[in-house]
Amino acid sequence: MAILLDEKSRIVIQGITGAEGSFHTREALKLGSRIVAGVTPGKGGATLDGIPVYDCVGDAVEKHGANVSGIYTPAAFTPDAIFESIEAGVELIICMTEGIPVLEMVRVKQALKGSGARMIGPNCPGITTPGVGKVGFMPNFIHKQGNVGVVSRSGTLTYEVIWQLTNLGVGQSTSVGIGGDPIVGSGFKDMLALFERDPQTEAIVMIGEIGGTAEEEAAEFISSEVTKPVVAFIAGRTAPPGRRMGHAGAIISGGKGTAADKFNALEKAGVAVEKNPAELGRRATEILEKKKNQG
Amino acid sequence: MKIHEYQAKDLLREYGIPVPRGRSAATPEEARLAAGELSGKVVIKAQIHSGGRGKGGGVRTAASPEEAFAVSAEIVGMQLVTHQTGPGGKKVHRVLVEEAADAQRELYLSILVDRSQRRECVVIMASEAGGMEIEKVAAESPERIVSCAIHPVVGFSPFQARKLAAALHLNSEQRKAFTDITRNLYRLFLDKDCSLVEINPLVIIGDGRLLALDAKLDFDDDGLYRHPEIKGLRDTDEEAPLEVEAKNASVNYIKLEGNVGCMVNGAGLAMTTMDMIKMAGGEPANFLDVGGGASPEQIEKAFRILTSDPHVKCILVNIFGGILRCDRVSSGLIQAAKNIEMKLPMVVRLQGTNVAEGRKMLNESGLRFTVAEGLYEAAQKAVSLVG
Numbered sequence: 235m236a237i238l239l240d241e242k243s244r245i246v247i248q249g250i251t252g253a254e255g256s257f258h259t260r261e262a263l264k265l266g267s268r269i270v271a272g273v274t275p276g277k278g279g280a281t282l283d284g285i286p287v288y289d290c291v292g293d294a295v296e297k298h299g300a301n302v303s304g305i306y307t308p309a310a311f312t313p314d315a316i317f318e319s320i321e322a323g324v325e326l327i328i329c330m331t332e333g334i335p336v337l338e339m340v341r342v343k344q345a346l347k348g349s350g351a352r353m354i355g356p357n358c359p360g361i362t363t364p365g366v367g368k369v370g371f372m373p374n375f376i377h378k379q380g381n382v383g384v385v386s387r388s389g390t391l392t393y394e395v396i397w398q399l400t401n402l403g404v405g406q407s408t409s410v411g412i413g414g415d416p417i418v419g420s421g422f423k424d425m426l427a428l429f430e431r432d433p434q435t436e437a438i439v440m441i442g443e444i445g446g447t448a449e450e451e452a453a454e455f456i457s458s459e460v461t462k463p464v465v466a467f468i469a470g471r472t473a474p475p476g477r478r479m480g481h482a483g484a485i486i487s488g489g490k491g492t493a494a495d496k497f498n499a500l501e502k503a504g505v506a507v508e509k510n511p512a513e514l515g516r517r518a519t520e521i522l523e524k525k526k527n528q529g
Numbered sequence: 530m531k532i533h534e535y536q537a538k539d540l541l542r543e544y545g546i547p548v549p550r551g552r553s554a555a556t557p558e559e560a561r562l563a564a565g566e567l568s569g570k571v572v573i574k575a576q577i578h579s580g581g582r583g584k585g586g587g588v589r590t591a592a593s594p595e596e597a598f599a600v601s602a603e604i605v606g607m608q609l610v611t612h613q614t615g616p617g618g619k620k621v622h623r624v625l626v627e628e629a630a631d632a633q634r635e636l637y638l639s640i641l642v643d644r645s646q647r648r649e650c651v652v653i654m655a656s657e658a659g660g661m662e663i664e665k666v667a668a669e670s671p672e673r674i675v676s677c678a679i680h681p682v683v684g685f686s687p688f689q690a691r692k693l694a695a696a697l698h699l700n701s702e703q704r705k706a707f708t709d710i711t712r713n714l715y716r717l718f719l720d721k722d723c724s725l726v727e728i729n730p731l732v733i734i735g736d737g738r739l740l741a742l743d744a745k746l747d748f749d750d751d752g753l754y755r756h757p758e759i760k761g762l763r764d765t766d767e768e769a770p771l772e773v774e775a776k777n778a779s780v781n782y783i784k785l786e787g788n789v790g791c792m793v794n795g796a797g798l799a800m801t802t803m804d805m806i807k808m809a810g811g812e813p814a815n816f817l818d819v820g821g822g823a824s825p826e827q828i829e830k831a832f833r834i835l836t837s838d839p840h841v842k843c844i845l846v847n848i849f850g851g852i853l854r855c856d857r858v859s860s861g862l863i864q865a866a867k868n869i870e871m872k873l874p875m876v877v878r879l880q881g882t883n884v885a886e887g888r889k890m891l892n893e894s895g896l897r898f899t900v901a902e903g904l905y906e907a908a909q910k911a912v913s914l915v916g
Contacts, residue, residue: 335722335752343649344681373851388797390849416644447645469800472807480781480796480818488664511801512904
């Protein structure tokens with residue numbers, strides 16, 4: 235099973251002929267990802283390693299049954315690329331692009347409402363389902379098929395944690411990077427709901443960071459809706475207030491969005507919080523084993 | 530991006546929002562002339578990117594152009610310390626000279642993006658508790674803050690301002706003025722990709738008119754590419770010199786107070802590395818995200834910035850080699866360390882593809898690299914090196 239990216243996924247890559255788009259398409263193919271088409275306006279008729287390139291997303295949907303899109307377009311063109319995917323009826327939009335103005339994301343969220351499309355990102359490393367494939371930047375070698383769901387706001391920190399799990403012999407159902415922007419397509423809550431319903435997932439690792447209230451909202455959701463064990467870490471305990479720590483969304487403003495607040499909220503919700511990220515993999519492993527012994 | 534109050538007021542004026550008459554001055558002589566253009570008492574306000582300027586002695590009044598000269602002579606060039614500047618304060622390069630207003634009531638009005646998942650839209654906030662820090666009001670008496678969410682498709686509708694105005698107990702004349710101010714402020718917010726516009730206080734003066742007595746405008750960095758006129762308002766004097774240098778080199782860097790420098794690929798991992806340094810008993814000197822790819826050029830630029838900070842006693846490098854293999858990262862590190870003649874001890878922690886080869890290269894380089902395997906072990910080693 236796994237979540238989001240599965241055997242039924244047929245992927246179209248928007249911005250496939252660009253440097254990032256073509257590189258990561260080739261990497262994703264090595265992992266077995268079913269990429270059926272690419273889109274670059276003005277380059278319709280070209281191919282990339284045998285993958286047909288179209289001018290419009292609608293063609294990829296019509297001719298190849300694409301139902302997932304991966305977006306690598308430059309920030310200035312990305313809202314347009316997202317709207318095009320929504321209009322074409324794509325079910326899952328995964329947007330890696332960094333640097334989209336927040337007010338554009340307010341419009342995007344409005345367009346997503348009631349559209350039937352779900353969006354992951356922007357400014358995210360994408361999704362990997364081991365055994366099925368990936369869309370995004372996650373390095374191929376770190377994954378192993380298994381039962382832990384991983385959801386995170388960051389990139390390399392996520393790879394670090396996935397790699398820890400894999401080295402401990404613990405595989406993942408799906409790993410999702412939801413993105414580091416203030417407004418993203420899907421939040422922790424949405425991913426937790428999917429992992430909760432997914433029969434393959436037995437435990438969840440959640441990696442948050444300073445800024446906003448996504449982790450607090452997730453904590454509230456966990457206490458009432460999530461029965462599977464959750465292990466969590468929050469990055470940025472030493473971050474100064476009022477400064478943007480790399481990610482547009484990672485900022486403590488008006489005393490809100492601190493790591494301490496988030497750790498507290500999660501702890502209250504019964505989450506196994508881990509303050510040393512080097513121990514996250516081990517902690518998740520222990521919880522899985524305990525669960526097995528009990529059940 | 531932040532701008533100065535005088536720049537913010539110029540924008541408010543452009544959008545038809547009433548502000549006191551006045552202009553900025555870089556010298557006491559300019560301040561004297563500016564005061565001469567106004568009648569009666571004037572206010573001289575230090576222009577730095579910080580709140581709480583009044584308490585630090587950065588906002589004073591003058592009864593005549595001569596007094597404006599004298600007061601400005603004291604303010605321009607001073608190191609103004611507020612609760613937001615840190616103990617070192619910020620140097621004042623410019624003052625705003627404007628007519629004094631006889632404020633009868635002080636209100637608060639702001640527009641920002643509410644990023645909580647239940648809203649994710651633009652929100653207008655208002656309060657009768659103007660002139661105070663809004664965070665303080667929110668913590669102590671949240672019932673004194675009223676707000677309304679703006680539907681992204683519908684946009685601003687006057688009834689929203691009327692509702693807020695009623696909560697602020699404005700009379701019908703003032704409600705009209707308040708509605709205009711709110712509508713124009715929202716227009717400015719959208720037009721310029723703002724992340725915050727704040728009028729605090731918005732005052733009612735003796736003749737009943739509303740006036741934006743102070744103004745703070747912050748812009749979404751990701752929107753600046755389409756607003757060159759706003760980009761031009763950036764004042765690099767307000768930023769730490771090393772941060773300006775880093776920005777020019779496209780290195781994501783924030784200076785902190787400690788002495789363990791760090792260079793990491795990825796923002797989340799960079800924050801985590803800072804947390805680990807603290808956990809190991811040290812203090813991070815900075816946040817530095819060298820980029821997911823950690824190219825040799827970026828590594829060299831990052832090293833140059835880290836070594837320019839005299840407080841840095843040791844450098845912790847933490848790279849997760851994903852797409853980029855660890856041996857390539859190592860050769861980049863060795864090359865960069867040689868190019869800049871690195872004198873500081875370095876702890877390097879690599880993880881990912883070809884890690885064994887990468888570590889071997891560092892050990893055999895003859896440079897001052899200490900290789901660490903674990904994340905926490907790396908932080909401990911770096912902290913022990915600064916003593």
